[in-house]
Amino acid sequence: MTHKLNEMMDKPIIKESVLNYMREALPKFSGIIGELEEAAHRRRVPIIPHETATYIDQLLSVIRPEKILEVGTAIGFSALLMAQYAPVDTIERNPVMVEEAKENFQRSNSPYAIQLLEGDAKDLLEKVEGPYDVIFLDSAKAKYIEFLPRCLELLADNGVILIDDIFQGGTVFDDDDTIPRRVRKIHRNLNALLEKLTNDPMLKVSFLPLGDGLAMINKRKIVKV
Numbered sequence: 371m372t373h374k375l376n377e378m379m380d381k382p383i384i385k386e387s388v389l390n391y392m393r394e395a396l397p398k399f400s401g402i403i404g405e406l407e408e409a410a411h412r413r414r415v416p417i418i419p420h421e422t423a424t425y426i427d428q429l430l431s432v433i434r435p436e437k438i439l440e441v442g443t444a445i446g447f448s449a450l451l452m453a454q455y456a457p458v459d460t461i462e463r464n465p466v467m468v469e470e471a472k473e474n475f476q477r478s479n480s481p482y483a484i485q486l487l488e489g490d491a492k493d494l495l496e497k498v499e500g501p502y503d504v505i506f507l508d509s510a511k512a513k514y515i516e517f518l519p520r521c522l523e524l525l526a527d528n529g530v531i532l533i534d535d536i537f538q539g540g541t542v543f544d545d546d547d548t549i550p551r552r553v554r555k556i557h558r559n560l561n562a563l564l565e566k567l568t569n570d571p572m573l574k575v576s577f578l579p580l581g582d583g584l585a586m587i588n589k590r591k592i593v594k595v
């Protein structure tokens with residue numbers, strides 16, 4: 371099955387030659403992770419781009435999480451990538467994706483367990499139990515702002531939240547009235563998210579220009595200097 375094109379999948383937010391370099395030069399993943407990445411690209415399934423996957427892989431190898439939560443499983447590529455480092459709870463609402471992800475998890479030799487939670491994150495985020503050391507949000511972009519407060523409750527004190535696809539191909543900074551009506555809610559809610567992330571004194575945030583933009587958030591510690 372091929373999938374509907376996500377219009378932001380091919381809109382680089384950095385110089386195209388730099389993007390192409392990262393996608394080509396960064397080593398491919400081996401085994402089922404590499405296989406799923408290749409299949410997803412061929413079938414136009416929206417998964418995290420290679421440079422983002424490489425970054426997350428390296429980040430997790432350094433921070434050594436004990437428990438991970440993901441919102442947005444799709445076919446299970448990023449869940450399997452992260453399950454190299456710790457058990458993963460991953461949430462998916464699309465039944466077609468759920469079936470594919472289940473099959474992929476079954477045929478993998480993942481060193482850590484992956485728990486696939488079927489349903490809308492709006493409901494399931496209330497049911498999962500933290501604390502999680504890493505929370506990865508990669509679902510419907512208009513909902514990130516709604517999910518953030520619960521994710522902060524579920525986050526371990528030293529944990530980190532990663533949010534993918536925050537810049538809408540750079541159009542997130544365009545005037546509201548230039549944005550097509552069908553994506554205006556995403557535009558407004560991503561703006562609200564960026565506003566919250568950059569102004570909440572309790573949060574630390576950085577933005578990485580990987581893919582369509584990745585936000586990295588943790589709880590600010592009060593340090594006396």
Ligand SMILES: C[S@@+](CC[C@H](N)C(=O)[O-])C[C@H]1O[C@@H](n2cnc3c(N)ncnc32)[C@H](O)[C@@H]1O
Nearest residue numbers: 417418442444447448462463464490491509510
């Ligand atoms: C970009 S894909 C996830 C890709 C995956 N993280 C990867 O990189 O391998 C987004 C997925 O989130 C799911 N999704 C979107 N909104 C959701 C929600 N509110 N609850 C659960 N799943 C959701 C979609 O069905 C879709 O499969």
